[in-house]
Amino acid sequence: MVCIYCKNSTKISNSRHLARKNGTWRRRNCQICNVTFSTIETPDYSTIWSLARNNSKRLEPFNRTKLYISIYESLKHRPRALEEADELTNTILIRLSNIVIDGLVFVDDLRNCVFNTLSNFDNTSLVYYKAYFDKD
Ligand SMILES: [Zn+2]
Incomplete structure (x- = not known):
C-alpha cells in the first residue's frame, strides 16, 4: 500500500x-x-459468497454494505448505532461463515442469523428490522 x-x-x-x-x-x-x-x-464477501433468494434462481453477490445498512437502520434509536451496527455486522458475518457451504448464503439462514443476533442485543432493533427489511 x-x-x-x-x-x-x-x-x-x-x-x-x-x-x-x-x-x-x-x-x-x-x-x-x-x-x-x-x-x-477484511474479506471482500462479494467475491466469495452469493446470496440465494427463495423466489429467484439467480444468485447475487453477497453485499456486506446492504447488511450493514439494514442493521444500522434498525439501531437508529441507539446513540452508538454506527459502531454497534459495524460490530453486529461482523458478528453476523462470522456466524454465517460457520454455516455457508460452497459460498452460498441462503436468505433464510441470513434472516435467522440476523434475528438471533438482534434479539440477543436489543429487541426493539429486531422489531424495526422485521418491519423494514424482512422481505423476500
Ligand atoms: Zn509518505
Whole structure:
C-alpha cells in the first residue's frame, strides 16, 4: 500500500489478527515523509459468497454494505448505532461463515442469523428490522 500523503511505498511495522472482524490490522510507515497510519484488511464477501433468494434462481453477490445498512437502520434509536451496527455486522458475518457451504448464503439462514443476533442485543432493533427489511 502506498502512503496516504506522498504516495510512496510503505513498510509494515506491526500487525495483528482481529478475530471479531476476521481481519488483519497493520501499522504502516512511510520512509519518505515518516507518517504512520493503520490499515485493516477484511474479506471482500462479494467475491466469495452469493446470496440465494427463495423466489429467484439467480444468485447475487453477497453485499456486506446492504447488511450493514439494514442493521444500522434498525439501531437508529441507539446513540452508538454506527459502531454497534459495524460490530453486529461482523458478528453476523462470522456466524454465517460457520454455516455457508460452497459460498452460498441462503436468505433464510441470513434472516435467522440476523434475528438471533438482534434479539440477543436489543429487541426493539429486531422489531424495526422485521418491519423494514424482512422481505423476500
Ligand atoms: Zn509518505
